Structure formats: C-alpha cells, structure tokens
Amino acid sequence: MHYITSYIKTMKNPFWVDVLAAWDRPGQASNQNRCDTISSIPPGVNASLGLNSFYSKYTHAYNIPVLGSSSVSDQALKRACYVVSFMLADRPELRQAMYAKYGRVAIMATHEVTRDIPEHSSLPESYNTRARGLGGTLRVPVSTGAEENVLCLSSDRYYMDDILVHELAHGIHLISLKTAVADFHRRLTNAFNCARKRSLWTNTYANVNVNEYFAEGTQSFFNVQRINNNVDTRDKLASHDPALYNLLSEVFPCENNIVDRCDDQGLIASQLPRMDCQVTTSAETYEDKNRHCRYWARTGECVKNPLYMLPNCALSCLRCKS
Template sequence: MTFGLIWVAVPLSGAAEPTAIPDRLREEWRLDPFYQKQNDSEGLLVVGSGKVSDNALAEAAWIVGRMLDGRKDILKAMRENRVRVVVMAATEFTTDLPEHSKLKPKLYWDRRARGLGATLSNPAVSCGEENLLGFSGDPYPKESIFVHEFAHAIHGTGLSTTDPTFDKRLRAAYAAAIERGLWKNTYAATNHSEYWAEGVQSWFDDNASLDALHNDIRTRAKLKEYDVALAELCKEVFGDGTWRYTRPAVRLAEHRAHLKGYDPKALPRFAWKEVPLGDKPRATVQTSFGDFEVEADAKAAPEAVAAFFKIALQGGYHGGRSWRLLFRTA
C-alpha cells in the first residue's frame, strides 16, 4: 500500500500536482515510508494511497479551503495538532488506513464507515474517494461525508484550541434543542458532536433529504429558522458567506477547475468488498425508532440471505423513510 499527500492553502483556488516528499518534511511529520507525494505549500495535510486519484485529493483540499475560508487560526491550530485528511480509494476500506488500522472488529468498521472524524489522540479525518467525486454506487449520494467528518475535526482539534468555551456553549445549545423537542428521531439528536456536524452540513446546504435519520432541515435558510442557537454557532465559526457545497457533477465549471479532466460519466462504480457471510450474519439497522440488530440463518435459507445482504450493501435500503440497513457483521 502506498500513500500520497497534498497541502491545503487558504484561500484555495485549486491544488497543484503532488510531488515527492522532501526528507525534511518526512522527518518532521514522521511520515510512513509508504507516503510518496506532497504539495509543498502552507496548510493542512491531505493524504491518500497511490490508488487515490489526484482529483480526490484536490477535492478534499478544495472543500477544506472553502469551509475554513478566512479562518487561518483554526487551520493553524489543526496543523499544530498534527491533523491530516486521509482519503480512501474506492477499493480501500477504513481499516486499510494506517490511522484506523487498529479499529476492531475490522469487518464492522469496514462496513460501518466511509469516513471518520479526527481527535487529538488520533488526528486523522477520513473520507471516501467515491463520495468526494460522485462515483455511482456511492453509499451516501445525497450528502458529503467529508463536510460532516471535517466538521467533527474542526470541533475536536481546531476550536478546542482556538476557543476553549466553544464546546461548553455547543453542549448548552444541544441540551436546549433537545429540551424543546427539536431534531427528534434524527441523527443530530445522538449527542452534541453529531448535533454540530449535522448542523454544519445544513449550514452549507448539504444535509441528506428527509429519511430515517434526517428531517427536512437541510439548508442554511431552514436551519436559521429551526434552530437559532445552532445556526449562530455555525455563523460564528464559518461566517455567513455565499459558498454552499454542491456535488462536482452539478457544480459550476469555475468551481471545479481543480478537478483535471473530470468526467462523472467516466468514473468507476463503488462496490463493497466481497467477504464471506458466515453462518449467522448480523445486520445493524438504524431506524427513526432507534437501532436494532437482526441475525440471519444462512444455512436455513442461503439464497434469500445472500440476496438480502447483496441488496443492502448496494444501498438498496438506504433511502427508506422509516429504516435503513447501514452495515453488517459476520
């Protein structure tokens, strides 16, 4: 497995071609010998294996620049906390990444996540190439997983340094929102961290459409009306500028100049890694009523069980209003 990296500068209009990593930089960041590319400019590390396209690295860098435009203080804090963005190739999975390789059970995390937020103890925020560029088969085609996970990283590794009062104020806003009955039966109600990340997605007009885990508050305008306190926190951090996230395939050409030769019709299809089901495969299902596990008997009905999991892993149950299967373990 080989890795490449690119630096983010702010403001960011595009991303230069990756180059070889200077020995000085490799030593300073204690980079694994598998890392082999970099863009030597001031900013935040964006890394990916040799399987990851330059466009995926450039897109992640571009989003960082858009989200934190004007917030060099947050970028500086994250850089000093050794935060890096890790992009997974479409053929790679969470535990393939060095920073996430110790997560157990492996199969759980490889089915559970196509991106994780950074923490001070593990300062790597990850995302999947397929979601960044819009491959067919993307498990999350209606939202940017990177916007969500980078929001977690900003909270946990940036604002924690630049504004020690932020987390306390966020917790208070979350508690007040739950007390008022806001975000009922949504992912945002999980805890104050998810409340923040989901709010940031809405701030950038990027939250998923109405489904088992989301209500209809998916834009900045609606967030301002629905949850004033959360909207004010987003405004405080990001400002109230004009930039909104849009998928590369429908984005204005001037906003995808950093994507060289980008053709959405020529992109490959994302597919989950084929692994044996086992005799008693288990699925975790998230619903508007809570999470629950189901266990199938592959011996009793092998064809039916195989068909069910194949459809599930291709995203066949992701868009339901009342439930969706997210991942499974053997």
C-alpha cells in the same frame, strides 16, 4: 522532533500518542492552497508528520495536508482539498490550530477500507464495512472521506451524505475549536441540550450527541444536507435551530458556499472563498449553573423561587422552550 514523529508510523500505544500531542507541529498555517497540484509527499511534511508509506499523494490547503495512496485519483484529492480550503477559510486561528495539532485529511480509494488508513488500522474490523469516513480528534488528527463519495460516483452507498464535509466538521470541532476557542464546546453543549428539550432533532442523527449535532448542522449550513429532518439548507437551519445556526456562523463567519460534489465541478475554478471574516460571538445559550438544578426543578423551585432559578437553572426550568 523528527525522532519523535517517526514513531507515528507504527505507534499504537495511547501513552505515546498523548506524548506526541504535547508538541505542536513546527511551522505555520498559510493563507494559500495548492489544490490544483498533486505531488509526492514533500520531505518536510513527511518529517514533521511521520507519515506511513501507505501515503504517496499530497496536496494542501493552508499547509493542511490532503493525502491519499497511489490508488486515489488526483481528481478526488483536488475535490477534497477544495472542501478543506472553504471550510477553513474563515478564521486564521482555526487554521493554525488544525496545523499545529497535526491535522490532516486522507481520502480512501474506492477499493480501500477504513483500516487501510494507517492511523485507523487498530480499529475493530467492523469499521471496514460500516464507515467510509471518520472525523479527526486531538489524539488521532486525521479526518477521512471516500473517493466514491467525494466524486459522487454511482457506486457510493452513502450518496445522500457529503461524508467529507461531515467528518471535517468533526475535525474542526474536536481539533481546531477545542484548541483555539476555549468555551465553544460548553456553549455548543448548552445549545444541544436545549434543542433536545425542544425536540428539534428527534429521530435524526443530530440528536445522538453533541458532536453529531455540530457535524450534521455544518452540513445544513453548507447546503449539503439531504437526509436530516428536512433541515437541509442554511436558511432552514437559521429558522429551525437559531442557537446552532449562530454558533456555526461564529465558526464560519464568511458564510461561503461550497459547490455540491454532485454538481458541475467546473464551477470551482471561478470560485474563491472569502477569508478571515469578522467573528461575532453568539449569545449565551441556556444552561444549568448548579448541579442540583434538575432536582430543584422537579420539586417546583422554578415557580417557588424564580429570581434564583430562572437565571441559574434555565435549562431545567425549560426557559429554552421560549
């Protein structure tokens, strides 16, 4: 395994990225964190992940690494670790999937840019100016954020957004849920399509695609959404888009609350997340079960043949509007 993971430091060929992804990381996620301690990279972590020498600082939540270069402040890494510890507290299988698929979090220092992150070094140069964080995927399992945003510094040009919560939400969706909950993405897509039919998120980032629908909804669920359609709290989300709220309640059943990055960080010391809560699978959202549904709906079959159409072509027949 060390022989294979040592390639990560310089590997850019997608073929080898896929080969590596076929092996799970040795070991297990834990139910503990060491967010209050920043150290050098432990040899075992370096060996299993094949980390680039760019990284020199380390902490972890549940054995999920939180990383930075020597330029990143300890305070930023501790805050990032806190976020990871709360967003992965709810379900042990999601923690294990994140661990097994080499999931990790990295923080950019205020003067660093996206392409300084070794895993993102092959991205187009435009990412250096447009992005201060990216979500992890199974192929590139690092979710990133920026020090100025994590610490709510005055230099943060995205001060209205909690970038790390948003990008880690992508990682949980595209790494943990895709690995551990086989039908989740399908149900999420159904909810997204229904929300679009109902124009719930028109002119917001949540309306772009199903991945942003999940990540933006997660920000609202954790009460750190400040710019999206006034749906900026958990309660408002439950009222505005119950299908998305129910799906997020399935991912985060403990319903923990995160101390806002711009609030008194002293509150973190006395706050522990609830862990490993009972999961209630949300009710099935409306979908089309036949590839011809849209055509049939346009030709009036929802009215002519409701016994078949309403249960099998619910989305095209606009049942989700009810």
